[in-house]
Amino acid sequence: MMLFIRMLVIAVLSLFGFSAQAEECPKCPSLEGYVPSDQISEDIRMMVGKYKGGGASKNVAVQKARGVIETYLQPDFINGADCPQIDSEKWAIDYTYKRGGKAALHKGIDIPQSRGFPIRAIADGVVVAKFMNDGNKKGIEIVLRHTPQQTGLKFWTYSQSTHLQVMSPLAIGAKVKMGDEIGKTSNTGKMGKRTRRDALHLAIFYSDRPEWSHDGRVFTAIDSYFMDPNAFYRLEGPYDSPSMLALPDDQKDIPVPYMKPNGTLVPADTKRIWPYTCE
Numbered sequence: 001m002m003l004f005i006r007m008l009v010i011a012v013l014s015l016f017g018f019s020a021q022a023e024e025c026p027k028c029p030s031l032e033g034y035v036p037s038d039q040i041s042e043d044i045r046m047m048v049g050k051y052k053g054g055g056a057s058k059n060v061a062v063q064k065a066r067g068v069i070e071t072y073l074q075p076d077f078i079n080g081a082d083c084p085q086i087d088s089e090k091w092a093i094d095y096t097y098k099r100g101g102k103a104a105l106h107k108g109i110d111i112p113q114s115r116g117f118p119i120r121a122i123a124d125g126v127v128v129a130k131f132m133n134d135g136n137k138k139g140i141e142i143v144l145r146h147t148p149q150q151t152g153l154k155f156w157t158y159s160q161s162t163h164l165q166v167m168s169p170l171a172i173g174a175k176v177k178m179g180d181e182i183g184k185t186s187n188t189g190k191m192g193k194r195t196r197r198d199a200l201h202l203a204i205f206y207s208d209r210p211e212w213s214h215d216g217r218v219f220t221a222i223d224s225y226f227m228d229p230n231a232f233y234r235l236e237g238p239y240d241s242p243s244m245l246a247l248p249d250d251q252k253d254i255p256v257p258y259m260k261p262n263g264t265l266v267p268a269d270t271k272r273i274w275p276y277t278c279e
Helices: 002-015 042-047 055-065 241-246
Strands: 074-077 109-112 118-120 125-131 140-146 156-164 181-184 199-207 212-214 219-221 225-227 253-256
Touching (some): 042 055, 042 219, 125 212, 140 181, 156 219
Antiparallel strands (some): 118 181, 125 140, 140 156, 199 225, 212 219
């Protein structure tokens, strides 16, 4: 009976785009940069697709204004390493056809890999959110916060990994080192008519401000933008999507650092790596 009630609650909440996990994060107020969710603007909630007042089309318009546009960047793994590749459904493509005509964009990159394969922290950071996302297409999710000192970038960045096999054992507030395992690959999340292949969905947010929030359903960062995850690996700015789109074709291939299975970093002094190990 209790299982039936839980499933009914999840179904009702999912109709309104909510997860059943809907309480404020109890540990978050003790973490650096945290602010209550009422300080997050409607634009930022629309950016992450969690504000229903304007509808899907308005959400998409805000997402495009905040970085979700195709840049045509490609990863170019240093020394020609054999790394798991992004699939054909690249960054910022139109997903309207997958949503039954409801406006939608692909706000990250998908990197197929075998089920259970470890997902690595792409930089030093701290765990700021974890969600089961019952009834949500993202599936099991973890978000890390990375300071400018940790990445070498001038702003705060946040890496969002979804479709995890099981919830990460890392606690909110846990400090992670670049290359630490943060979860395992799978295809969790609400599916449509086809079975989703096992893959990591990686998204990057960034902001000039350090404040962020977690309302129990979604992670948000004040005055944030989406970044093409390929741009995260550039050694020099700018990093915004319009500037990436304007790059000449001979600058679209981005040298990407990585970690080998034995823990060796390439290059040795990198502060950012690919989320999977490379041969």
